[in-house]
Amino acid sequence: MGDAVVGVVANPLAGRDIRRLVTQASVFPTAEKANMIQRMLTAFDAVGVHRVLLSTDLGGISASVFRAIERRRGQDVRWPEVEFLDGQPIRQTAQDTVDAVRRMVTAGARVIVCLGGDGTARVTASAAGDVPMLALSTGTNNAFPAVREATIAGLAAGLVATGAVPADGVVTRAKLLEVRAGDRAETALIDVAVSTQRHVGTRAVWDPATVTQLFCAFAEPDAIGLSSILGQLSPVARHEPHGVTARLTPEAPRSVLAPIAPGLVVPVGVSEIERMRPGSVHPVDARAGVIAVDGERELTFEPGESPTVRLRADGPRCLDVPAVLAASARLGLLRRTRDRPRQSTSSSEDLHAPTV
Secondary structure: OOOOOOEEEEEEOOOOOHHHHHHHHOOOOOHHHHHHHHHHHHHHHHHHOOOEEEOOOOHHHHHHHHHHHHOOOOOOOOOEEEEEOOOOOOOOOOOHHHHHHHHHHOOOOOOEEEEOOOHHHHHHHHHHOOEEEEEEEEEEEOOOOHHHHHHHHHHHHHHHOOOOOOOOOOEEHHHHHHHHEEOEEEEEEEEEEEEEOOOOOOOOOOOHHHHEEEOOOEEOOOOOOOOHHHHOOOOOOOOOOOOEEEEEOOOOOOEEEEEEEEEEEEEEEEEEEEOOOOOOEEEEOOOOOOEEEOOOEEEEEOOOOOOOEEEEEOOEEEEHHHHHHHHHHHHOOOOEEEEEEEOOOOHHHHOOOOOO
16 A cells, blocks of 8 residues: 555635635635644544654644644554644735645645635646545635535545545546736636636636626536536536536526525526537637636736637546545445454353352
8 A cells, every 4th residue: 555645735814715715615624624634634544644744833723733633642543654844934815725735746645625705616627637626615606616514525535646546436526727927827716707807916716797798617506606507517526527608797588596606696697608628729808808717807808818718638636535435435445343352262152060
């Protein structure tokens, strides 16, 4: 098996963008993020993970885990060795996640677990390469990460990291969208939105009235965020090879009530829905504006740059938690047999035999 290593990166700022203020979205507290990591550590140890690489932050997550480790010293509850990835400047930007994930990959992590929302998952995917990732929901909009108990996620990640469950069959390749504007490029795991606004401003997109064009790698009917617009009109599952695009306009002959963010359901006019095939390149119609990837404004473009969006099939490798635990059940990996008491050299018949 070698050294079973799991990387864990937690975004302290996830769930704290403007949507929390304008839509009454819940705030995922730092304490619960730290608690989730501690529950994963228990699960990692149970299945034989030797070492855990943990990102450091200024929000209190890594500090809380460090204190928990200190409290447990000398107790009868074991955790794997935890290595805190300090020693680099903390900028409190997405670059912190990129740096941490790259260090995890270099150090031999076999699975990377990320705690955050859609933006954290996107940034983690950009740096993880071919290392399987598992995204857990602790953000505001969470179309890509799963809402899942951390203990179960820890068991699944640990079983794959140790090699007890082979990655083949329980890891799937996600789609992604690549947007190019001039010599700049960004990727999205869920959607790309085009706005005619000319500045980035607050990064999170929460007003669909500013969006003129939408591209989705997948669009699930029960999603939250911009992809929910097409999830009700032209659903596309994650496992399907194609995507979907449409133009948004208040004057469209049809509209849909879409949950753009937690606590925000608004009518959105939709026209010209079109399927996106893998490798197909779609032009952005607006002459100038801002492009948002997975709900966050990232690129501005000016006349003459002619941005394009392309659907790709070579996105991140993602861990399928139900598939891992189903494989574990088939293989009996979590079963334990109670040791029988050692038998005497005399049989029970001998013990009760009459004296001659």
